[in-house]
Amino acid sequence: MKALATQVALACALFVSVTNAANANSTVTGSPLAGDLLYALPPEQAVRRTLESLPPLRLGTMEQELATAEQARLNAGTHEWTVRAGASQRRVEGERRYTEQELGLERGIRWFGKADQDRKIGEKGVTLAQAQRADAWHEACRTLMQDWYDALRALATVQRLAEQHALVQQLQAAAELRVKSGDSPALEVMQTETELARSEVLLAQARHDAAQALALLSTTYRQLPQPQLDRLPEPQGDQYDMPTRVARITDDNHELELAEVEAQFQALKARRAASERMPDPVLGIRSTRERDGQERTLGVSLSIPLGGAARTAEGDAAAVRARMAEERVSQVKTRVQLDAQRAVAAQRHTYQAWTSLRQVAQQSGRQAQLMERAWQAGEANLSDALLSRRQALDTTLAAQTAQIAALAAAARVQLDAHALWTID
Template identity: 45%
Template sequence: MRRIKTTILYHCVVMGMGLSLYQTSAQANDDPLSVLPPEIAVKKSFSMMPQLRASNLGIRLADNQKAKLNAGHYEWTAKLGLNRRSEQLGASYQEQEFALERPLRWFGKADKDRAIGDKGMDVAKASYADQWHEASRSLMKDWFDAMRESRSLVTLRHQVEIAGQLAAIASKRVKAGDVARLEQISAETELQRVRALLQQAEQREELALQQLQMTYPGLPLPSFNELPVPKNISETDTLSTEHWLHKIMDDNHELELAQAEAAYVALQAARIEQDKMPDPTIGIRSSRERNGQERIMGLSISIPFPGAARQSERLVAITKSQIANEKMLQTQMKVQLMAQKAITDAQRNFSSWQTLDRLSQQSQQQASLMQKAYQLGEVGISETLTARKNASDATLAASSAQIDALAAYARLHLDAHLIWALEEEH
């Protein structure tokens, strides 16, 4: 037993030093963002997504609505009248009347309508940018989900190989008469368990890749040999938290959309407020009476009297503006909270990965030594299988934590618009 402990200690020291050297080299060369699809491929895929094409058409719609507001909704009205005048003495006359009328926007209403049209364009552009960013977030989540399944598949294939080796060792020892048949059954049972996990992982990977192919047309599938080593944002930026928080808040599409919508509704409310004073209708009139013996030219102006409907519409517009302002404040709080969460996730996921990675290395070392000890007949199959299962679980957990750390790092760069940004933002 003392020889086993000495052997284990020796291997732990040697493998630990090797791991430290490997990590130092990897950290110097690897880019955590290298696991993401190329930006040109992402933009090409987004150009084919129906929801983004529809949102882009919203900008064209807003431009048409702007032109409509600039022109105004008032139109010229022509009136034509034919009369026959008859007198008691028997004379009759043909008379004609013509009028041309049009309401006019006054007291700055036309300027307000133009401002509403411009702000409508801002809302449409902010909405498209927000849709783009949400599509980027969805892609990033689906991408790392597929990567997680692929990495689990790689790990489980390795575990199947190791479990097969252990089952072969048990079979040889049974044939040699060193152990009971029960140990071979236990090793083969473990092999079947890992194979079942592998089959489930293959199915999950297939579904995840199908999701990527169907949702993001033309996007290449994840392809990698080794994952890069995650980076700690506090080590890459001396002003870490404050820097990232300002970066995300200063250029956030969701907040910009809420601000644009609040300003848009406020302009509409101000425009309706101006309608307390109704617009006049100006007209010119021309008539011929008594078979043209009398010709009349004149101007007309008419102004409606405002009623309760205008007041109610004004109150509705004011309430809508207040609601939009409250939603903007709510969005501002939400965005700040999400930004802080993204920063915290990047920091904590990195720390979690470091802890789980060390645990995985230690578990793998222990499992390897236990397998060698079992081959030499120094330990039983139960201890060996337990060590191997613990090592497998630790490896899967470390791999998942590594992907979580890479995803959090990438998400931070995405929310700060450092990757996959619209052309207007460069």
């Protein structure tokens, strides 16, 4: 029993260590992350239901179905069986009339590997449609994420301005009491009224902006819950170096994959167009019945079109399109590399900005409290207290905005690295 207990303890320790290692490496290996807990995003299931209902994603599904149908068409080929039938009468001078019939069956044949080329084009077309849908999914995720964090910023602004408005109301009430008791001049009441009117205007504008942001979310993403600020997590610093993170984004990138598949698709089509310079033959079987059946014939026929300038021009155009697609791959590689570097740099910059602003906001808040106490004790004037409170609001709002920006930058890196909201 003692040995069994020891083995169980070792197994539990091993399980815990493996679990911790998996959680620690989840941002590198690409396993799904809890975006709602780590980055204040909506639950993943709600996000997936919302994305699947968006028109661009529904259109992407239809494009996949279209690509599958196109693949079946290419596998079958464009040539079809043609049946020819005819009847005629033969008149011979001094003889009777003879009824004659003719029946033929013919079909074009893809040769020189054209059928295999069409099969490869169909398969690559399905792959291209899948890559297009994956890229559309990723872009929709980016847009949803941006709209979500915009709403969070608007709500944070309303929250802080509402707190400031309440504090100014308290200062106004205190100023009125001091004026009534003769401890302060009436100018202080006018100062608080001016500051209160200013805060009311700012709060009304902030509420309008928040209502617009929430209306955008509720209209575009009907299945998402409303964003909340009560459980806003603290951003976490990136523990991986910049080259590692950038490589994680660029090595598995939907936009680059789409450009590469498009180039491969155009290369296959260019090869197919070049092979069309040798036209397909038409093979036929012909049977005739002449002189009321006294003569019967059975034969085969072979016809080959003579290729002209149109076929050559089409092949040249397809080759140019293939080269253009290859050039776009190079352009996309450069853009993806730059975007990845900017995203990783933005994550680190916003995290550092948040940590600095958080300390400044805490210090500014303590200074505002001390200044208000000094004013109440008659050791400072009201204008200094209001200015200190306004500065505290600005720094607090800047710190919370920086916190949301840091969360958004970190979530963007995880999204681009396919560790968050993956399509598959």
